[in-house]
Amino acid sequence: MFKQSILIVGLLSVSLFTKAQAVKYKDIVFNDITKTKDLSYSPNDSSGKRNAHLFDLYQPASDKSAGRALIIWMHGGGFKFGSREAKGIQLWSKTFAQRGYVCAAISYTLSKKFPVFNFDELKRSCYYAVLDAKLAVTYFKEHFKEYNIDPDKIILAGNSAGGMIALDAAYSSNYELAKLAGITDANSDKKELLKVAGVINLWGGIFDLNWLKNNRVPVVNIYGSKDGTVSPTHQDTPLYGGDDIHKKAEALGIPNELKVFEGYSHELQRHFNPIFSGGENTQRRWLEAGQFAADFMYHQLNK
Numbered sequence: 001m002f003k004q005s006i007l008i009v010g011l012l013s014v015s016l017f018t019k020a021q022a023v024k025y026k027d028i029v030f031n032d033i034t035k036t037k038d039l040s041y042s043p044n045d046s047s048g049k050r051n052a053h054l055f056d057l058y059q060p061a062s063d064k065s066a067g068r069a070l071i072i073w074m075h076g077g078g079f080k081f082g083s084r085e086a087k088g089i090q091l092w093s094k095t096f097a098q099r100g101y102v103c104a105a106i107s108y109t110l111s112k113k114f115p116v117f118n119f120d121e122l123k124r125s126c127y128y129a130v131l132d133a134k135l136a137v138t139y140f141k142e143h144f145k146e147y148n149i150d151p152d153k154i155i156l157a158g159n160s161a162g163g164m165i166a167l168d169a170a171y172s173s174n175y176e177l178a179k180l181a182g183i184t185d186a187n188s189d190k191k192e193l194l195k196v197a198g199v200i201n202l203w204g205g206i207f208d209l210n211w212l213k214n215n216r217v218p219v220v221n222i223y224g225s226k227d228g229t230v231s232p233t234h235q236d237t238p239l240y241g242g243d244d245i246h247k248k249a250e251a252l253g254i255p256n257e258l259k260v261f262e263g264y265s266h267e268l269q270r271h272f273n274p275i276f277s278g279g280e281n282t283q284r285r286w287l288e289a290g291q292f293a294a295d296f297m298y299h300q301l302n303k
Contacts, residue, residue: 024100025069026298030060033097041106041139052132055106056084057147058097066145069153069197069301071096072136073105076160076204076267078116078274079125083107087277088159088202088267092290099294102149104140108132108165119238123181123207126164130177131187133169134194153301155198157293160230160266163204167219167245170199171211180207198300200293203266205230205239209248218255220296221246222289224264229272232260257296261285 022029035058042053075082075089084105093103108129115122133156141151156166168177171193178188193215203223206212221242223232232243240248242258249256266272268285278286 023298025301026099026294028095028098029100030062030098032061033094034059034061035094041104041136049109052107052109053135054084055104055136056093058093058103058105060097060100063100064148066148067150067153068100068102068148069155069297070102070104070140070147070149071155071157071200072133072140073103074108074129074133074156074158074162074165075105076158076162077110078114079111079122079129079161080114080116081110081274082161087283088286089162091283091286092157095287095290096294102147104136106132106136120182123177124183126161126168126207127174127177127181127183129161129165130169130172131174133165134174137169137194137196152195153197155200155297156196157200157202158204159202160204163201164206164230164239165204166199167201167204167206168211169194170196170217170219171206171215172208173214176208176211176214198297200297201242201245202289202293203227203230203242203268205237205241206245207239209240209244212245212248212252212254216252216254218296218300219245219249220257220259220293222259222261222292224261224266224268226263227266227272229266255300257292259289259292261289 037056039055073089073093075086084107089105093105097103111125113121115125144151158166174187174190199219201221223242230241231237232241234240246258261268269278269282
């Protein structure tokens, strides 16, 4: 009986010690999260884009603290398909909320054409999606008290096209991106840069590596070594992928980390299939990618 009591006390002590060692923003510290659907980051919008400006909010269920970090998650889909309900977006939004983040999975303007087969349309589609991402950042900075977030701790994150949006929003001005896309509108002459705390780029790319000189935003790049959709290096593609971005960030002294999943393709699938989002093994790699990104962002937020 005495030995059994000692064992129970010991197990409780280990459990309490393990829980005490969990670190907010780095580890899973909350078991439950709340998800609020179909909110708008442009509630007074009269452009007819209401559905493109919706978001789902993920929060730790028992966390009432103020000044929390926010991650804005953007889905992939080649600027034509995809939604904020994608498996990966839901997985990362939930697990990062369990780490203590507030997560906003946003919708954005999708193309009516097929950007994957037309580079000019890809540039145009990215431009309008970036405007939406910047609109979302502005909304949360204006409503930071309502969501108990720190307006200086907003991170942009996304996979594939979502990663492209995060990168271009963080490092380019509207003017530069509009000039590249051949667009002239009310927003295209704005040269100011967005202020964000970091970028999580999951197998996305950027149009111009020199844009990294504009803004010293910490960035973590993650991709599969055999990605043939968004190549890690420029090579014969018009985009600069995660390996290029990592090397340029290193040369410029921008805080960054790189993780490569050897032998895997786009979306960390063994063989990329845009119809099939991936099974348990793929989702396990998504979780591993999320943990790597969380470790990096934890250090950036606590510098």
